[in-house]
Amino acid sequence: MGIIRKTQSVALLLNEFHDQTTAVSVIELVKRFRAKINKTTIYRVLDKLEDDGVLHSFLGKDGNKWYAKCAGCSKSKHTDLHPHFECVVCGKIDCISVDIQLPEIPNREITSSQLLIQGKCETCHR
Amino acid sequence: MGIIRKTQSVALLLNEFHDQTTAVSVIELVKRFRAKINKTTIYRVLDKLEDDGVLHSFLGKDGNKWYAKCAGCSKSKHTDLHPHFECVVCGKIDCISVDIQLPEIPNREITSSQLLIQGKCETCHR
DNA sequence: TTATATTTGCAACTCAGTTGCATTAACATC
DNA sequence: GATGTTAATGCAACTGAGTTGCAAATATAA
Incomplete structure (x- = not known):
């Protein structure tokens, strides 16, 4: 069951996903909206946005949940199979828009x- | 810091990794040895065995920790960069010995x- | 056999994520 | 705009994997 009502929480959370490539961790979102949105609501809204094909989720190296905008997904099918790049220095995770060749x-x-690929991002690289 | 003493816990746990390809989850090991080894010890022994290059670890789809035997790893370097295949039917995870081409x-x-690849394994496939 | 340092068990803790339920708010209808 | 319905939210308590500190046990060297 996806998003049915356009609530304040949905608007606030969606606004955090500025661009198509930068992922945000749920932990970070809970921290960011501590004063405005209950953490249970955050988990539920993100879950519904994923159902609707608006966001996709994955786990970082530590096993915590991250979300990022979908490109070309729908309610019925998630087509996001791109790799994610986690910077070991700054902790940022980006979506990498390349097709991966499965064995x-x-x-x-x-x-x-x-x-999930680890390394140093553009900023932390040098 | 790796394994220094050959203790009973180390022997028991090592014995669970029969072959080179089948992974075992920590949850499963804790369950299996409930009566014989404390779960703290299990976590610590596995951690040390990984340090020594005897086992390698990774996270399953649900974010839980799994271990499997290493092939060609040493104390100084983990060379295990193979994919893992998680069966969505029986839950088993195998090491797949192919080189992956990173983008x-x-x-x-x-x-x-x-x-981490999900799908149906040889047994559950048909 | 003894000394010593590592390993273990235990209990209590941490923290991401979940659940049940009462309250609130979005939205369709009047 | 007021009203009724139902989804969405907040809250508090919980779950469960994994961790920590410390005292007791045990492997190993001497």
Whole structure:
């Protein structure tokens, strides 16, 4: 079940996803909106936005949840299979818009995958 | 700091990693050894075995920790960069021994990566 | 066998994420 | 604009994986 009503929480949260490539962690969002939105609501709104194909989620290296804007996803199908790049210095995570070549695995049926890459981002690189 | 003493816990836990390809979740190990080893000890032993290059760890889709035997890793360097395949039916996770081709990302320095693939395994496939 | 340093168990804790339920607010209808 | 319905929210309490500090146990060297 996705978003049905345009509430204040939905507007505030959506506003945090400025561009198509920068991801935001739920922990960060909870911190950012501590005074305005209850953390339960944050989890629920993000979940619904993912259902609607507006955002996609994935786990960072530490296993915490991150969200980023979807590009070309719909309610029925998430097409976001791009890798994510996590900077080991500043902690930022970006969506990398490249197609990844999954290996051939005999006798197995692949339904989804996620690739998380660690390293130093453009800013922290030098 | 790795393993220094050959204790009973180390022997018991190592024994659970029969083959090179099947991973075991920490949750499962804690459950399996509930009566014999304290869960704190399990976490600590696995951590040390990873330090020593005997096991490698990664996170499953739900963010829980899994361990598997290393092939060709040493105390100083973990060379295990293979993908892991998680069966959505039976929950089993296997190491897939193929080299993955990481995408070129301009201006970023890649230090590590992990690829988790979901689907149906050989057994659950048909 | 003894000394010593590592390992273990235990209990209590941390913290991301979830649940149930009463209250609030969005929105359609009048 | 007022009203009724139902989704959305806040709150408090919970869950469960993983961690920490410390005292007791045990592996190993001497």
